[in-house]
Amino acid sequence: MIIKELETQNHTDPLRRAGYEAERQMAHYLKRAFGEDPNKLVLNNLRVERGGEVAQIDHLIVLRFGLVVVESKSVAGQISVNEQGEWTRWWNRQGRGMPSPVLQGRRQLELLCALLDEHTAELLDRGLFGLKQRTFGAMRREVLVAISDGGRINRKTEVPEVVKADQVPERVQNSVNQLRGSLTAFAFSDTEMTRICAFLRNRHVPARDVQADTASAPAVPHPAPPRGLTGVTFPPHCVPVAAPALPTAVHTPTCRQCGSDQLSIQYGKNYYFKCTVCSGNTPARPICPTCQQPARLSKSGAAFTAACAGGHQWSYWTNP
Structure with a gap:
């Protein structure tokens, strides 16, 4: 592909x-x-x-x-x-x-x-x-x-x-x-x-002079692209999308060992799901449903919000 x-x-x-x-x-x-x-x-x-x-x-x-x-x-x-x-x-x-x-x-x-x-x-x-x-x-x-x-x-x-x-x-x-x-x-x-x-x-950062081969062409400065929450660089001219109301995740995470959705997010070296049925661990690695980019989690009380480098945010999980 x-x-x-x-x-x-x-x-x-x-x-x-x-x-x-x-x-x-x-x-x-x-x-x-x-x-x-x-x-x-x-x-x-x-x-x-x-x-x-x-x-x-x-x-x-x-x-x-x-x-x-x-x-x-x-x-x-x-x-x-x-x-x-x-x-x-x-x-x-x-x-x-x-x-x-x-x-x-x-x-x-x-x-x-x-x-x-x-x-x-x-x-x-x-x-x-x-x-x-x-x-x-x-x-x-x-x-x-x-x-x-x-x-x-x-x-x-x-x-x-x-x-x-x-x-x-x-x-x-x-x-x-x-x-x-x-x-x-x-x-x-x-x-x-x-x-x-x-x-x-x-x-990907396009070369600044890739479209300008002649000396007569004026140099147009390109602003440094902003940094996203995950340390991923935004594409040039990409403006983060801030939704007034956060959508919810389309895919419901489940335990990778037993398939249960009785989970709670815990934190060790990284965020992970702890299964209350089999006690298994499943990495919490949200993928943006809009642009398919990896996202990063932020915590506010029992609620977890995911945000990708494309600027999309959504409600990912709420611990019971």
């Missing part, structure tokens, strides 16, 4: 225009292969920030077993990779060195994973009957470099991360097939995949 479409870009610079065309080509292949697959969630042209650093990811694929970063490279002639892993771009028999897109993709993925690690408790469920917090440490992480259809690859050493753009979907499917059926493989739940995609889409 396509969670975030590729943003339309109008470049006057030929190199930027060629780069965008390579991304558009790759986005087309991913949509054709995974557009209706609920187990492969695609975010195109994702740009997130952490601690003053920026991760610019051409294509991110959230799989059941982990994350795949795809770096799109526009190549009109030929690229070569020598035994030292050094990259050269060739055009009209003239070579010019270029940074390794494999290392570039790994750096982007590393920063993205660091951002996810900071929000582990919000994004992942607790395991072992709610006693232990799951982490991102065991998830699969992979980088692929997609060379545009018109380019040629001269490999003097094996670089398994480098493929032609039309081969990326097959490589992704092969990775899934290798892990499918493994009892020890890390796997996201449906809810966790939804939370992660909503979180990343909400953290």
